[in-house]
Amino acid sequence: MSDRVKFSNIKKRSVKDKIVFGLVCFFSFLSMIPLFVIIWNVISKGYANFNWRLFTQVAPSSMDALIAKMSGEPIPGGILNGITGTILIVGMAVLFTVPLGLFIGIYLSEHPDNKFARTVSYLTDLLQGMPSIVIGIIAYIWVVKPLGSYSALAGSVALTIMMLPMVVRSTEETLKMLPRSLKEAGLALGASYTDVIFKVIVPSGFGGIFTGILLAVSRVMGETAPLMLTALGAAVVNWNILEPTSAIPLLIWDFYNDPNLVDIIWSASLLLLIVIFLLNWIAKIVARKWKI
């Protein structure tokens, strides 16, 4: 029993452990710094104009802003046209994406070995990696050209193409994680396949599916490039899906390009950040609450 393996330099090795652990913590902290800097910037510069006007008035014209600035007053106007536009465009995109994404996700999770399903799955991955500007161009060719006008509809088609792979993937992954016995239990009661899918499987995966939708929404909400080629932007509140429409990120881009309007970039960004954080937070809660 005396020929036990001897561990030499135990002390040295535990010091090494501590150094590595310290480094890991340090780099983790380092990676969070940009986020904090962004949040700090947006809040400190944006809070001054973050008021009711932001939600009740449309974006000011360059001239009005210039006059206000010269007389030392805060810039008038808000981003109402952007808020309503984002609601319209993203809302429509959700309506298009959810049924489509749900069906494709169910199909992929139900037939993992099918050749066609594997092809669809692969193409979904490709779509997810597609640059958003390319998707914007596609939507321009598909919708803007034939209809002869930039429109909210074209914008939502672009956002749908962006959201679809995310919703498909999250639905597929969620449903794949459900135990197979759940489906068999439903079928063993004599239920039809469709009833089992829609009354047992999809409700059981609701948490994951809903989380996926929320995250997809928060992801496309800040998209600018595809909207520039499709929704274009508008100076007024527009609810007509066939007319050019503004959106919060489009307004931020406009403000950036106009020296007189630069001051409200930050309030608009602050609003966008708050909404996106809220969506992520709700997604986390839903995912935890509906965990099977």
Place this chain on the structure above:
Amino acid sequence: MENITENKLDNQKENSATEPILMLRDVSVSYAPGKKAVNHVSADIYPNTITAIMGPSGCGKSTLLRAINRMHDLYPNVVTSGDIYLKGENIMKMNPMEVRRLAGMVFQTPNPFPTMSIYDNVLAGYRLNGIKLKKAEKDEIVRKSLTAVALWDEVKDVMNRRGSFLSGGQQQRLCIARALALKPEVLLMDEPTSALDPVSTNKIEELLLDLKKNFTILIVTHNMSQAARISDNSMFMYLGDLVEYAPTREMFTKPKNKKTEEYLTGIFG
């Protein structure tokens, strides 16, 4: 084919008055061409009995059980042949959905539907089949089914909680209640206690002895003492063959087949 006569149950004297409720005739199941998981099995199962299906892992006992409610139909690569008669009707020629309503199934791990309440879980068979019931009828079915599995007193005040709120043993009894609610002819149980602790297992076993008054039960088990405790008849399967089928007491005391004897005495398994 020669198995048919051989596997006719020896206790036919007691049962001579009753017709078998379930007749398996030359049933084979294969997962891949040329590889049979169940090999030409024929047997008669009598009403109000518990039949245990025993055998080492991979002997085809679950596969045989799942043939009876046409579960293999879900997987296109699985091929089932032969005939299975339930109360004289050939279920291989019936609609699988209808078959599954007549042959209730309980699975290895308790699997109440996680999004449904305890109440709705019992009624799941009706809900999923789109059968509309009046409130009073629903209450009656839930009360009767839960009473039958001795769960009523434990859950009557928490009816609206999720099924997953219950303990493992309670969940499994809920799953049995869910199967019973549809008033099946036979109850197929695939190792229903293997995921449960001894106390819960004991409760389920007592329950099965009670349920046999009204139902016919087939239970797959890898637990020989469980088979000895609760079953009237036992099947011993090995490599897809039904090696021996006899009254349990007989099989455990004087098995006819050498393989059965080796299995029961723990030489392999």
